[in-house]
Amino acid sequence: MLEFSVQAERSVVGFSPVRALLSTGITSLWHEKARQGLRLIAPDDPACAIGEYDGDRFTTVRPHDRIRALHRRRVVRGFREVAQAWVDQLGPCRVDVVDPHLLDEGSRLFFELLVHQVGGTVKVRCATGAADAAGLLPKTVSERDRRIEYLVSAAAQLHATEADFLYSQAAGYLGTGDAWTAERILRAVVRQRPTTTGWKDLELACAMLGRPLGADSRSRGDDRRPAAGPDGLHGPQLRLEGGWELLEKWSTTAGQIARNAAHSALFAVADRTVFGTYEIINDLTQSRDFFVVLRGGLTIKIHIRDIDTFAIAYIGPQDTAPGIDHSTDRSA
Numbered sequence: 001m002l003e004f005s006v007q008a009e010r011s012v013v014g015f016s017p018v019r020a021l022l023s024t025g026i027t028s029l030w031h032e033k034a035r036q037g038l039r040l041i042a043p044d045d046p047a048c049a050i051g052e053y054d055g056d057r058f059t060t061v062r063p064h065d066r067i068r069a070l071h072r073r074r075v076v077r078g079f080r081e082v083a084q085a086w087v088d089q090l091g092p093c094r095v096d097v098v099d100p101h102l103l104d105e106g107s108r109l110f111f112e113l114l115v116h117q118v119g120g121t122v123k124v125r126c127a128t129g130a131a132d133a134a135g136l137l138p139k140t141v142s143e144r145d146r147r148i149e150y151l152v153s154a155a156a157q158l159h160a161t162e163a164d165f166l167y168s169q170a171a172g173y174l175g176t177g178d179a180w181t182a183e184r185i186l187r188a189v190v191r192q193r194p195t196t197t198g199w200k201d202l203e204l205a206c207a208m209l210g211r212p213l214g215a216d217s218r219s220r221g222d223d224r225r226p227a228a229g230p231d232g233l234h235g236p237q238l239r240l241e242g243g244w245e246l247l248e249k250w251s252t253t254a255g256q257i258a259r260n261a262a263h264s265a266l267f268a269v270a271d272r273t274v275f276g277t278y279e280i281i282n283d284l285t286q287s288r289d290f291f292v293v294l295r296g297g298l299t300i301k302i303h304i305r306d307i308d309t310f311a312i313a314y315i316g317p318q319d320t321a322p323g324i325d326h327s328t329d330r331s332a
Helices: 014-023 032-039 064-090 105-117 143-153 160-176 179-190 194-211 244-251 258-271
Strands: 003-006 093-098 124-126 240-244 279-282 289-293 298-304 311-316
Touching: 003 014, 014 032, 014 064, 014 105, 032 064, 064 105, 064 194, 105 124, 105 179, 124 289, 124 311, 143 160, 160 179, 160 194, 179 194, 240 258, 244 258, 258 279, 258 289, 258 298, 258 311
Parallel strands: 003 093, 093 124, 240 311
Antiparallel strands: 279 289, 289 298, 298 311
């Protein structure tokens, strides 16, 4: 039985011990699905293949529980393909993880799946304390990783080009599914250089991981300050938490232009910029309901549920929208 030791550590870019372990295999010989899964763990490996969902950015228009479930499903599927391909090459083995309390969340999930995926072929043991340096697998760190680690540690002195680099790297990690690394990068940067894009991507990363954005989301840059909504509502981004089935049903018969327009409007609702960019008809009978009127008479009725969530109450032609007085095109 082969034996390997990997060192866990705190770092911005995740999966360091996993990459060290996978370096013992020949990734270029893996089947395509395994090389697609590898892209999440080791995006700089030339053996990586473009996955079915690679670059598919989840949208905050989707309910957060759907984003979380979809992300988890994709990650687990990719990890399993990678784990099986690695074990098929090396056979039974034992892996010692040194200082497991330092494992990043993604690495911890991978090792858990590694044990259960291969039915006892791999044993993972946890070790705490110093290990024989000669027995540890060397870390696989790219120049890009080093630059990310350095810039995040120096976030208070970031120049504009450096912040842009970190934002682009975080977006890339989101596209491959590594929301853990993306979140760590974005949290470090937006505290010093808050931008609309940065906060949107951070919220997306948190939604993918199923956790709240955090209290510091209440202190955003000037370019992120929302407009007032019904009853003077202000606050951070709203989340769609109801009416998704109405949108899906309508989308089955709507054209691409109409679908794009509807999605853009829903993004504006989520951003609270809808009130300054679209024609809005307030529902006078329901203080937290309003209509967003788009081109061609397409109308979306929005219900503000609470301080940070909303629901779609209607989507379709304006002349059949419930609650509008069609003699005046205003709320009845």
